Amino acid sequence: MKKTLLALLLTAPAFAQDIEGLLKQMTLDEKLGQIQQFSDFGFSTGPSAAADNEKQKERIRKGGVGSILNCVGAKWTNELQREAVEKSRLKVPILFGFDVIHGHRTTFPTPLGEAASFDPKGCEETAAIAAKESRAQGVRWTFAPMVDIARDARWGRIVEGAGEDAYLGSKLATARVQGFQRGGKYAACAKHWVAYGAAEGGRDYNTVDVSERALREVYFPPFKACVDAGVMTFMTSFNETAGIPSTANRFILTDVLRKEWGFRGFVVSDYESVDELRNHGLSADGAEAGLDSINAGLDMEMVSQHIAQNGAALIRSGKLQQSTVDEAVRRILRVKKQLGLWENPYTDEAPEQSVLKDPAHRALARTSAARSLVLLKNDKNVLPLQSPKNILVVGPLGDNQADLLGPWHGDGRKEEVITLLQGLKNRYPNATVTFQKGCDFKGPVETLNLAGADVVIVAVGEAEAMSGEARSRSMIGLPGEQEALVKQVHNSGKPYVVTLFNGRPLALGWVAENCPTLLECWFPGSEAGNAVADVLSGDVNPGAKLPVSFPRNVGQCPIYYNHKNTGRPANLRPEYVSTYVDVDNSPQYRFGYGLSYTTFKIDGVVVAADHTVTATVTNTGTREGDEVVQLYIRDKVASVTRPVRELRGFQRVALKPGASQTVKFPLGDRELGFYDRAMRWTVEPGEFEVYVGNSSEAPKATSFFIQ
């Protein structure tokens, strides 16, 4: 205790927390240092490593390092922090950031998978544990949640978000921010601001050109939810929107974020996105790129160093105001203060390993993964498995540790992953459980020996590196010859289950049409095999729903349930309507869809005078299970066209056989309104249709009028 106090006295100058006082003492170089984020300090190897480290430490001692990303580990972050808080002139602590996207050492399902749980509380818990683990390694700031709405399965980063719907996305964004920032000593980051998921053709980093209405209705809401939840930071996106790259977009960074929404945290660029303003053709050189971004409202530059290197000259030339620099630094220092970095700059090295290996975290990984698995088909009731004696696992993902963590798995270790094969062995210790790979993600299919197996579990899908950043695909079927592998099992006549592991919605084609049993597993994380075995065995009854539409083929992309009706909707007349000549408009699997081992009835829908919608859900089957009751509304006629339906409430309910529960969905101005022609939020009089059920095809229950 004494030691801590002494350390505090030595390291924290009296003015440390008086931001204005501190600002007054800072030289311009020290201010520009706060604006700069470096990457990978201490990762240099080879003969120059020691000299490189020393150079980096020297930079810290001069006050030139505001933040570092990709620097993890209590010992090493402490060593660098010591240079800042004990040896630099003003002793401003460094903020260490890392991509803690879906867990840290313990890896939870990839965010799109976890979104399928329709369980904000669950998402909050996994975020809180991810923060705790990474915090134990010196990280105080995660570049998450990614809250980009994505309607195009070609885009590889669809795996990192909550899917296609702004309402679900907002609820999960709130939960994740609250989880990460629980206790107030760890910062979340809403990214990528904004409309990154609307990349043309689903190609990563590509041009975005959407209307202000689309921004406000579709892409902004989860970001606004983050602000309302107190998120401490934002990250700009790589893309341009209507001609202005986000990193230099004043409308986005200042007018909306600061002036309209009152955000008081700071905004970091994406990786070298300041420098990329040159490639966009917006800024002539690095100095201009720095100027364009900070003047638009950017506060911290990730990796490229244009603001730091050119700031002084830009101020001298009169192009950059000293007050603009001060404001960026003020925002950064405010977050550092909020995080308690002056009181607590260091990380306790002793508990690092025990926090990372806490069995409770693994238990949560197993539950959250099992709660995110979506049962797409169970036509022959092969599931849950009936005391199998001889299980054969086949496919490239059947005994695979490396790919089941999914992209951006932080400090997750593949050697700590439970494979599907291992999970089934754990669950069925008295059965014979064997494995034949059959094929890889590319290359030929081998002939399987299916003799003796009483059930075959086929594990197919994507390798980890097929989704995520810069992993867009123009064809989104099962990669390689995996379909041929499935056909081989199918043609054998054996009972079988196809388990799918993938980051994005796949266009499953023949598999969806012909395989009787399909379980969507996403990338389930560290406890993958145990969680999938929990669901296959029926120990856990699947209750998740798709947070994103699965197209029939790639030509339907972008595809989403809350589309507009058009003047020529497909159901209006047989010809000259908005359809394809070669494929139906409907997705293969719709948003909000997912089966259970039991059955549910949802009825008794009533709308109260205050527009609260009430419904009753009953478990009509013989097993305990979860149902996600979903409420959609449609504003039938409005001064601006409205989607055919929009999710406006959901609740995941656990019910024993025969049990019922009443669910309530209040509908206020936020749920009923939209942006009018002048972009003002409004609720217009007229008829509202109400749909309640267990998917985005929920039947119309009733309608009501607003006078």
Ligand code: BGC
């Ligand atoms: C990604 C961000 C990420 C950053 C730092 C970028 O390439 O777009 O999402 O947070 O790198 O790793």
